[in-house]
Amino acid sequence: GITTKDENFIRQYINICKHRGPDGEGVWSDDYVTLGHNLLAITENPTESKQPWTTPNGNILIYNGEIFNYYDLLKQFENKFTPKTTCDTELLAWGLDTHGISFLDIIDSMHAFAYYDKQNKKLILSRDHAGIKPLHYAEISEGIVFGSEVKGMLDKVPNSRTVDQLALSCFSLAGVNVTRNTFFTGIKKVIAGETLEYNFANKTLKQIKR
Secondary structure, rough: EEOOOOOOHHHHHHHHHHHHOEEEEEEOOOOOEEEEEEEEEOOOHHHHHOOOOOOOOOOOOEEEEEOOOOOHHOOOOOOOOOOOOHHHHOOOOOOEEEHHHHHHHHOOOOEEEEEEEOOOOOEEEEEOOOOOOEEEEEEEEEEEEEEOOOOOOOOOOOOOOOOOOOOHHHHHHOOOOOOOEEEOOOOOOOOOOOOEEOOOOOOOEEEEEO
């Protein structure tokens, strides 16, 4: 995704990362954000699970992952949520619309997602508590660019093809890079268990949950 209207860039990005999801692709945009997705279908016919996903309240979700307690939650919310598919994206979309980010407290998941609240002009980025699913981002002149793979955003981020010295030093000393920085200068990662909110007015990100 990118926080401007730029479908050409996003189509190039998802084409570079097409191996992540060969079963379908989609792009959605308005004047504030452009979102793209490559689909790897697991439980649902690709025609029924294509993303970006429009939520019940008209918001937009792009999601990579799996909700392990999906069937338990279907039973828990059987009087409130009636699925039309077997795709857990549908449950996550409903949960975020209905409960906000507190829904993350009851899902047992591996996930990386972006949730765009159109009415309130909020963009949420979230990564699972174990950091299984990747989610990278960078602050650029347009605001932010983000995605599951670094290589799709390299040309958007100044100096990104140079090595980040803090990440390299940490890895050299400890054998693992525990910093927010990636090895690519200017490109960072949403850390494990973190949820960030992007402010369109002042182009800033803040942590709202960990």
